[in-house]
Amino acid sequence: MNRIAFIGGGNMATALIAGMIRHGAQPGGIAVAEPRAEALQELSREYGVATYTNNLDAAEGAAILVLAVKPQMMADVCRTLRPVVQKYRPVIISIAAGIRIAQIERWLDGALPVVRCMPNTPAMIGAGATALFANGRVSAPQRAEAQHVLDAAGLTVWVPEEDQLDTVTALSGSGPAYFFLMVEALENAAFSQGLSRETARALAAQTALGAGRMLIESGESAATLRQRVTSPKGTTQAALDSFRNDHFNAIVARAVDAARRRGFDLSEDMESNT
Structure with missing residues (x-):
């Protein structure tokens, strides 16, 4: 693995770094830039990676540059990175929701190999789900290197069109929160009926x-497993009938579509603000 630099040392970057090291990456080949001193100290102590407060210093000489900052910060961060990116022309990996490759290329001032991806928070325990899309300037070896970085956090899949990442964001990117909400609702329902919290x-x-x-x-589908646990006129059937009567599928479809549209809006908002 070539030298890799992370711009941003938050939860997702930390998850990727931890996963890479678990899979044999050498800490000496990993650099992280992060303004928070406590975060840098933790990264250095826990993983032994090189840490910097200056983005340009971290990115110097990197073959892979992971942009792990909030979408609202991406334009400014990219512009400050222009000199080193144009000098070394690393493959760029962006994990910022809603930010299009065309925007990243424009902010970095040149046609560059860019991989855009959408990991989710279970990456922090090595159980993530990440979809990736690469522009036409990403070579086969660079695709393999980008996937290697994200494989360390869990499942990876490639999508053929960048616009599909908005749907991915709505499905797996935001998806853990949907399951947390379901578990929270189940917990509250059982508590209200007498179980301890x-x-x-x-x-x-x-x-x-x-x-x-x-x-x-x-390896079975969700539909098959659901059918196997559902006895006719049994308790599970009663619950599923209640879900169906309340139009559960339509509720989920509307929620996923709302998240997808918000992902698109994030890009539009960034475009109008920059």
């Missing part, structure tokens, strides 16, 4: 974990 929380969380593992490990 602790017991309700433990059972709801373990149920979510078990269901997720069954989906991954069985």
Whole structure:
């Protein structure tokens, strides 16, 4: 793996760094730029990576540059990185939601190899789901290197069109919050019917974990697994009928579409503000 620099040392960058080191990456080949002194100290102490407060210093000589800053900061950060990016022309990996490749290229002042991706928060425990899209200037070896970085955090898939990343953002990027909401609702429902808060929380969380593992490990579809656990006129059927009567599928579809549209709006907002 060539030298890699992270611009931004927040949770997602830390998750990727941790995963890479677990998979054999050498800390000496990883640099991180981050303005928060406490975060830099933690990264240095925990992982032994090189840390910087100046973005240009961290990016100097990097073959891979990961932009791990908030979308609202991306334009300014890219503009400050122009000199070193134009000098070394690294492959750029962006994990900023809603920011288009064309915008990144414009802010960096040149046609560059750019991979845009959308990881999610379970990456912090190595169970992430990440979709990637590469522009036409990314070579096959660079695609492999970008995927290697994200593979360290969990599942990776490539999508053929950049616009599909808005849907990915709505599905897996925001998706963990949907499941947390469901578990929270199950916990509250059980608590209201007499279970202790602790017991309700433990059972709801373990149920979510078990269901997720069954989906991954069985290789069966969600529909098949749902049908297997549903006995005609049984308790599960009663609950599913209640969901259906309340138009559960339509509720989910509207929520995912709202998140997708917000991802598109983020890009438009950045365009109008820069």
